[in-house]
Amino acid sequence: MITLSSAELNAWLVSFLWPLARILALLAAAPVLGNTAIPKRVKIGLGVFITLVVAPALGPLPGVEPVSPEGLLILGQQIIIGLAMGFAMRIVFSAVEMAGEIAGLQMGLGFATFFSPQSEGSTLVVGKFLGLLATLVFLSVNGHLLMLSVLAESFTVFPISAEPFSAGGWRILADWGGKIFEAGLGLALPVVTALLIVNLALGILTRAAPQLNIFAVGFPITLMVGMVALMLSLPYFVPVVEQLVADTLQIMMDVARGANRSLSSSSGASP
Template sequence: MGFGLAIEPQLWALLFTMVRVGAAFIAAPVFGAVAVPLPVRITLSGAIGILAMNAQNITAPSEVFALTTFVAVAGEALVGLAIGFVLQIAFAAPLVASELIGTSMGIGFAQAIDPVNGASSPAIGQFLSILLTLLFLSVDGHLILVDLIVRSYDAFPPGNWVAPERLRAIAFFGGYAFLAGLLLALPVGFLLLCLNLVVGMLSRSAPALNLFAVGLPASLAVGVVALIAAMPAMGDYMMVIVHEVLEMTAKLVFG
């Protein structure tokens, strides 16, 4: 009987801590991927929850079934979702860039199932998303995310909600996905725009010219060559995206 009473508060505190950690992992791009099995997510949430309990002073609500407890759990879930959603915004930039590039190249119809979110996305978008994920992992972004989740208990103790100005900052940061996607697609998109101008002038000078027989293969060839040539610059800008989103996540946590 004594052993059961001693372990029950610790188990409840762990489950309460796992709410914030699990919510952040659900919204985060790497941990929340569809390819990651649910038992793995639960195990990771439990492990990080134990780490947070040992590193921070986390006090769980005294009563399990109470209105204040449900409000506190909702607040913990909101904090975790806000942390993970900021990262998800930046990882939407390759999808925006792929839509611009794929439409200009004429392969916008080339869709495939994205293993990250389980939805259909352009093939170029999958390539850019995987590249951004590898760069994110190469700079230990996943470890920084775990560190921010653990340290978030200092800035947002259990029972405190995210301030409205920080939620407004997240909403304004949503425009960064379109800005980063446009800048990411700018080198390839500029060359394809120049090609379309050339093809348009050819069509005006030679109306009998079949644009579908000339323009589509030329757009595809120029797009592939432009992607190969612009890949170093795109990789450098992806590193900028990773640093920007990690900085924004730190600002969300620490203000």
């Protein structure tokens, strides 16, 4: 008869439960894989499969009870680090959708909105279009596979332990959050610049011919110019998104490395 002690059962449980928590948290927060259109059973099954692959390669885990306060603290840490890494990748798609929001408002398409189940709110059509285009670029460069590879590597740079977080990883994530405005404005800049010139020209035309109905003439002109500027800027859109995805993969690793208190203290002590 095979007998198992409670310590062995706890060791098997934590070797599966703690990595699963980090993996499921990333799958819940990451784009594409965390889309609401994907059934929850598929996400859980994918998380279990990844855990079964990653768990045997993990080092020794803390010998604590999974339901003890220390064990629950470790579980919470894994959830937080997984959410942080997934949120870092979602920032890229937020920046792209922000660019579409800015361009759509400048083109006069502020009324062209629909309900997005992803954000649970109204989204401009242009922003949704650029978001779908960014998703295709993300899949074409195997961004989902690279993201899972970084997740597996994060268990090396930030192993499962009872040590508290360091503030370095959260500072990196907060700084990366500013990329939403920088990248969003940069992607929308060609359309905004073209429409700014058109609006200046329409303003001069209105002053020269006050009897001209600017509302009847200006809207189709700005819409047409905005569409043309958006079409001409799309070839330059793909390389920018690819670079943002590559930078985000490095940021995800930096967040995990910066959250490791031992690595942060050693790097801070080195000259």
